Amino acid sequence: MPVKIPDNLPAAGILESENIFVMSETRAANQDIRPMKVLILNLMPNKIETETQLLRLLGNTxxxxxxxxLRIHDKASKHVSIDxxxxxxxxxxxxxHKNYDGLIITGAPLGQVEFEDVSYWDHIREIIDWSQQHVxxxxxxxxxxxxxxFHLYGLNRKLLSxxxxxVFNHKRTTKHYPLLRGFDDEFFAPHSRFAEMDVELLRAHPxxxxxxxxxxxxxxxVLSKSNRNLFVMGHPEYQKSTxxxxYLRDLAQGLKPEIPENYFSDNDPEKSPIARWHSHGSLLVSNWLNYYVYQLTPYNLDDMSAITPWES
Structure with a gap:
């Protein structure tokens, strides 16, 4: 949460240059507080596990x-009861018909399926379009x-062999974004996917x-310049055993999966995994919820035009 300080305090400029978020007394006095309204579109097969993972992160604030x-359709699921x-x-x-402060759309086990061949692709596109006006x-x-x-910017992924x-090491490519406040220069995050985006195409997009x-x-x-869309290519929400x-599921299905990299102790699947990303995942969601939802959202959700972007 921001630190409230007197108007025009000289320390304000120093703190802001160090990415410490401060709020003037005037702004604090005029700020109304209400609960944040967050919608979760859960596309993962194991609904309850994913709910728990995301709510754990949202609760750490x-x-x-x-x-x-939110569900994408009303068809029966193999992993959770219809009740x-x-x-x-x-x-x-x-x-x-509603507006929301935040929306989270999860991953889905569709990494090898062309987008247009996904059974609910039209519905996903409809929800994404709706979110640009209502979230x-x-x-x-x-x-x-x-x-x-792919849908918003026409950028397609590359399928992997x-x-x-x-669990992979990552580095910051820029410093002065509220989303990265508190981040170390390098950090770990888990990935589980059959495709990836071309970094150069992403960098080149205006x-x-x-x-x-x-x-x-x-x-x-990857963040949109409008601050409305944050794209995270991995799974900061994963728990230690996910x-x-x-891996064990894929083995049981005869898929001959490779051992997850940098995950098991001594790279031995008979040994315990090592969780290296929980602090990063918590900070990522907390920063998103604070700086890109709470600090930008209008008090009256009926007035989405009141949103103003961060000066990064």
Whole structure:
């Protein structure tokens, strides 16, 4: 949360140059507070596990967050009961008339399927288009990031010869963005995908900014110049055992997966995984929720035109 300081205090300029967020007394006195309204479109097969992962990150902030869960269709799922979906999830028609402070769209196990061949592709495009008018900021994760970059900017992913699975070292490519406040120069993040975006195409696009990347895993965090869309190519929400569970699942299905990189102790799947990304994942979501949702969203959600971008 911001530090409130007296108007015109000389320290303000120094703190801001160090990426310490401060708020003047005048701004604080005129700021109304209300719960943040966040919508989660959960595309992952294991709904409950993904819900838990995301809510854990959203809960690691002093902000009050009201969450609605959204499903892409009402078809039965193999991994969760229809009662769970009917009791806790909403259909798009139930929320399309609303505005939200934030929207999170999860990854999906569709890495080897062409976007136009995805059964709910038209519905995904409709929700993405809707979000550009009804949501202050959207966080796209993994497959959703690739899908949104394709739909919004015409940038297509490259399919990989084998699955990119593991925990990879990343570096900041820019310093002065609120999203990166508190980030170390290098940090770890997990990936689990069959495709990646061309970093040079992302850098060349006039509406996008590559904030962090990996020498091995490519672009990781990409932000639109409007601040409305944040694309994260990996899975900061994953818990310690998730990559192991995916690896064992693929083994059981006879897919002969490679051992996730930089994940198991001594690179031995018989040993325990090492979680290196939890602090990064928590900071990423906290910064997004604070600086790109809470600090930008209008008090009255009916007035989305009141959103003003950060001066980065």
């Amino acid at each position: 002093p902000l009050q967050v009201d969450v609605d869960l 769970h979906m009917n009791n806790f999830y909403r259909d798009f028609e139930q929320v399309r 202050t900021s959207v966080l796209f994760l993994c497959w959703a990031a690739h899908a949104a970059l 084998s699955k990119r699975s593991g 509406e996008l900014q590559v904030l962090t990347e990996s020498d091995t895993a490519g672009a990781y965090m 990559l192991k569970d995916e």
